[in-house]
Amino acid sequence: MxxxxxLIRQRIVWGGLAVWILLLIACATTSRTMMAPxxxxxxxxxxxxxxxxxxxxQAQFFDSSSHALLQDEGDPAKFIGCESCHGPGSMHLxxxxxxxxxxxxxxxxxxxxxxxxxxHGEFHLPNTHPVLTGxxxxxxxxxxxxxxxxxxxxxxxxxxxxTCLECHAAQQGPFVFEHEAVREGCVTCHSHHGSVNPKMLRxxxxxxxxxxxxxxxxxxxxxxxGGREHTAYVSRGTCWTTGCHxxxxxxxxxxxxxx
Ligand code: HEC
Ligand code: HEC
Ligand code: HEC
Ligand code: HEC
Ligand code: HEC
Ligand code: HEC
Ligand code: HEC
Numbered sequence: 001m002x003x004x005x006x007l008i009r010q011r012i013v014w015g016g017l018a019v020w021i022l023l024l025i026a027c028a029t030t031s032r033t034m035m036a037p038x039x040x041x042x043x044x045x046x047x048x049x050x051x052x053x054x055x056x057x058q059a060q061f062f063d064s065s066s067h068a069l070l071q072d073e074g075d076p077a078k079f080i081g082c083e084s085c086h087g088p089g090s091m092h093l094x095x096x097x098x099x100x101x102x103x104x105x106x107x108x109x110x111x112x113x114x115x116x117x118x119x120h121g122e123f124h125l126p127n128t129h130p131v132l133t134g135x136x137x138x139x140x141x142x143x144x145x146x147x148x149x150x151x152x153x154x155x156x157x158x159x160x161x162x163t164c165l166e167c168h169a170a171q172q173g174p175f176v177f178e179h180e181a182v183r184e185g186c187v188t189c190h191s192h193h194g195s196v197n198p199k200m201l202r203x204x205x206x207x208x209x210x211x212x213x214x215x216x217x218x219x220x221x222x223x224x225x226g227g228r229e230h231t232a233y234v235s236r237g238t239c240w241t242t243g244c245h246x247x248x249x250x251x252x253x254x255x256x257x258x259x
Pocket of ligand 4: 112129137139140142187192
C-alpha cells in the first residue's frame with residue numbers, strides 16, 4: 001500500500017444520478033492505483049453519519065481506523081468511510097436495514113481486492129490461507145472498524161501472535177526451550193497472505209534463519225552458524241528438516257530445537 005497518508009488524493013466524479021467515487025492513490029513513486037468501492041444497483045451513497053444511528057458498535061472507534069481516511073469533501077458522499085466497503089447505503093436505509101441491500105465483505109474477499117490489488121496477487125500464490133475458497137476470511141484477522149485493522153497487535157491489547165494462535169494452537173507453547181524468534185512475531189518467518197514457498201515461509205532455505213543468526217566462513221573454508229561447526233550439515237537440506245532444528249517454534253526437550 002502506498003504511504004504516507006498525506007499523499008492520498010480523492011476525487012468525486014458525478015455521472016447522471018450515479019455517484020462514482022474514484023480514490024486516486026498517489027504513490028511516492030510514479031505508479032498510481034485506481035480504487036473503487038463496491039456498487040449496488042440503484043443505490044446511492046448516504047454517508048457514514050447515517051449508519052451510526054443503527055450501528056453504534058461498528059461506528060464507535062471508526063474515527064481511529066485507517067479506512068476512515070476514505071472520505072470526500074463533497075455532499076452527499078461526505079464521510080463515505082463505511083460505504084467504501086459496504087457499498088452505497090440508500091436502499092439499505094430505505095428498507096430499514098434489509099440485509100440483501102448492503103454488502104458484507106466477510107462473505108467474499110472481492111470487496112477488499114478492489115482496492116488491495118496486491119493482496120489479490122498474494123492470495124493467488126501457491127501457498128496461502130484458504131481465503132479464496134471461503135474457509136478463512138480477511139475478517140478473521142482484520143477488523144477494519146478500528147485502528148490499523150489488524151485484530152491483535154499495534155494499538156490492540158492482544159499481541160500480534162494472538163491472531164494466529166487463535167487457530168494454530170500447536171505453535172503456542174509454553175515451551176521449556178523457547179525460540180526467541182517467535183516472540184518477534186510469526187510474520188518474521190511466514191508470509192501469512194501467501195508465498196511461493198511451502199508453509200508460507202518467507203524463504204525456502206537457510207536465509208530464513210540467517211535473518212538473525214550469524215554465519216561465519218573460516219579461512220580453511222569451514223562454515224560456522226551460531227558459533228558452531230555446520231559445514232557438513234548445511235548440504236543436507238534446510239535448517240528445519242533432516243533431523244536438525246525441527247522444533248523451530250520451540251521445544252520441550254532440546255535446547256537446540258532438534259525435536
Ligand atoms: C475496510 C472495510 C470496511 C469499512 C470501511 C467498514 N466495514 Fe463494516 N464490515 C467490514 C467487514 C470485513 C465486516 C465483516 C466483519 C465480521 O463479520 O466480523 C463488516 C461487518 C459490518 C457489519 C455487520 C456486523 C455483524 O456482526 O454482522 C456492520 C453492521 C458494519 N460492518 C457496519 C459498518 C459501519 C457502520 C461502518 C462505518 C462506521 C463500517 N462498517 C465500515 C468491513 C468494513
Ligand atoms: C435504520 C437503521 C439502519 C441504518 C441507518 C443502517 N442499517 Fe445496516 N442494518 C440494519 C439492520 C436492522 C440490519 C440487520 C441486522 C441483523 O439482521 O442482524 C443491518 C445489517 C447491516 C449489515 C450486515 C449485512 C449482512 O449481510 O450481514 C451491514 C454490513 C450494514 N447493516 C451496514 C450498514 C451501513 C454501511 C449503513 C450506512 C450506510 C447502515 N448499515 C445503515 C439497520 C440499519
Ligand atoms: C475503497 C478502497 C478500500 C477498500 C474497499 C478496502 N481498503 Fe483497506 N485500505 C485502503 C487504503 C487507501 C488504505 C491505506 C490507508 C493508509 O495508508 O493509512 C488501506 C489500508 C488497509 C490496511 C492497513 C491499515 C494500516 O493502518 O496499516 C488493512 C489491514 C486493510 N486496509 C484491510 C482491508 C480489508 C480487510 C478490506 C476488506 C474488508 C479492505 N481493506 C478494503 C483502501 C481500501
Ligand atoms: C491469517 C490472517 C490474515 C488473513 C486471512 C488476512 N490478513 Fe491481512 N494481515 C494480517 C496481519 C497479521 C497483518 C499485519 C502484518 C504485519 O504487522 O506485518 C496484515 C496486514 C495487512 C495489510 C497491511 C500491510 C500489507 O501487507 O500491505 C493489508 C492491506 C491486508 N493485511 C489486507 C488483507 C486482505 C485484503 C485480506 C483478505 C483478502 C487479508 N489481509 C487477509 C493477517 C491476515
Ligand atoms: C481463522 C483461522 C486462522 C487464523 C486466524 C490463522 N490461520 Fe493459518 N491456517 C488456517 C487454515 C485453515 C490453514 C490451512 C490448513 C490446511 O490447508 O490444512 C492455515 C495454514 C497455515 C500455514 C501453513 C500450514 C501448512 O501445513 O502448510 C501457516 C504457516 C499458517 N497458517 C500461519 C499462520 C499465521 C502466521 C497466522 C497469523 C498471521 C495464521 N496462520 C492465522 C487458519 C488460520
Ligand atoms: C523462526 C521462524 C519461524 C517463526 C518465528 C514461526 N514459524 Fe511457523 N514455521 C517455521 C518453519 C521453518 C516451518 C516449517 C516446518 C516444517 O516444514 O517442518 C513452520 C511451520 C509452521 C506451520 C505448519 C505446521 C508445522 O508445524 O509444520 C504453522 C501452522 C506455523 N508454522 C505457524 C506459526 C505461528 C502461528 C507462528 C507464531 C506463533 C510461527 N509459525 C512462527 C518457522 C517459523
Ligand atoms: C527473528 C530472529 C530469528 C530468526 C528469524 C531465527 N532465530 Fe533462532 N534464535 C533467535 C534468538 C534471539 C535466539 C536466542 C539467542 C541465541 O541463542 O542466539 C535463537 C536461538 C536459536 C537456537 C538455539 C541456539 C542455542 O544454542 O541454544 C536455534 C537452534 C535456532 N535459534 C535455530 C533457528 C532456525 C533453524 C531458524 C530458521 C528456521 C531460526 N533460528 C530463525 C532469533 C532468531
